[in-house]
Amino acid sequence: MALPFIVWLGIVGQTPALDLTEDERRVVLELAEKALKEKDLFKGKIYLTNLEVHRDTRDRESPRNVLVTYYRYEGNLAIFVSVNIGRKEVTKVESEPDCPTCLAPEELERAIKLSRASPEVRKALAKHGPPEKFEVDALVAHTVDEKSPIFGKRAVRLFLRQGRTYLLYAPTVEVNLTDETVRVLESGDQGHK
Numbered sequence: 001m002a003l004p005f006i007v008w009l010g011i012v013g014q015t016p017a018l019d020l021t022e023d024e025r026r027v028v029l030e031l032a033e034k035a036l037k038e039k040d041l042f043k044g045k046i047y048l049t050n051l052e053v054h055r056d057t058r059d060r061e062s063p064r065n066v067l068v069t070y071y072r073y074e075g076n077l078a079i080f081v082s083v084n085i086g087r088k089e090v091t092k093v094e095s096e097p098d099c100p101t102c103l104a105p106e107e108l109e110r111a112i113k114l115s116r117a118s119p120e121v122r123k124a125l126a127k128h129g130p131p132e133k134f135e136v137d138a139l140v141a142h143t144v145d146e147k148s149p150i151f152g153k154r155a156v157r158l159f160l161r162q163g164r165t166y167l168l169y170a171p172t173v174e175v176n177l178t179d180e181t182v183r184v185l186e187s188g189d190q191g192h193k
Contacts, residue, residue, distance in 0.1 A: 020053055020066065024085055032068040032081040035090040045073040047104035053085075062086030071101045073178055076152050098152065100142040111156045111175040112136050118182040124171045125160070134160040134167065141174060153178040157185075 020028065028051070036042035050069040057063065062084055070079040078099035082092040103111075115121050116131040125131055141155040158173040159166055172185040 020051065020085075025051070027088060028066045028068060028083045028085065031083050031088060031090050032070075035081055035093050036070070036079065039093055041072070041077075041079055041093070041095060043072075043074065046079075047071050047107055049101045049104050059084075065091070069101050071104070071107075071154065073154060076154065076178075098142075100140050103138060103140060103156065107154070107177055108138055108156070110180075111138060111158060111177060114175050114177075114180060114182050115158055115173045118173075118184075120184050121173055121182060124173075124184045128160075128167055128170055131160070134162060136160060149183070150174070150176055
């Protein structure tokens with residue numbers, strides 16, 4: 001059964017731009033950080049993970065809004081801040097424990113650095129070459145299994161490739177960014193051991 005594919009096309013001149021200027025980005029982040037500090041949420045190890053501009057059709061005077069997403073290590077907390085761009089005001093702040101968010105570039109960089117420095121990773125990749133030889137793709141790992149070593153932690157699974165070809169028989173590398181530990185998962189290990 002084929003599903004319909006719908007594309008929304010705005011009429012030129014009637015749809016506000018969904019991109020942020022550098023000045024708008026700066027203002028949005030200042031407002032978001034101020035709101036988080038007022039609610040005592042902006043503390044510890046915290047990263048901006050996403051900015052999403054959207055249009056609120058119910059607000060004709062100031063329809064452009066931004067959803068700012070942060071990840072805070074303390075409490076394994078996703079924090080969402082809604083900002084109205086035109087009014088320059090925070091309209092909502094919500095936090096959700098154990099809610100996965102995408103990685104910040106700094107987190108990915110740290111995960112790669114930790115994995116490349118790991119003797120366990122070097123040993124597991126010995127027949128393929130040094131870890132620096134490979135490009136890395138990452139997937140945020142999240143579990144509800146309380147027995148898992150990554151339960152309630154910020155964890156990333158790294159997949160190694162050369163160009164467009166993944167190392168099919170190489171082990172999966174799991175980096176726990178909360179504890180800054182690295183594990184090599186052997187074939188068949190889903191990370192619960």
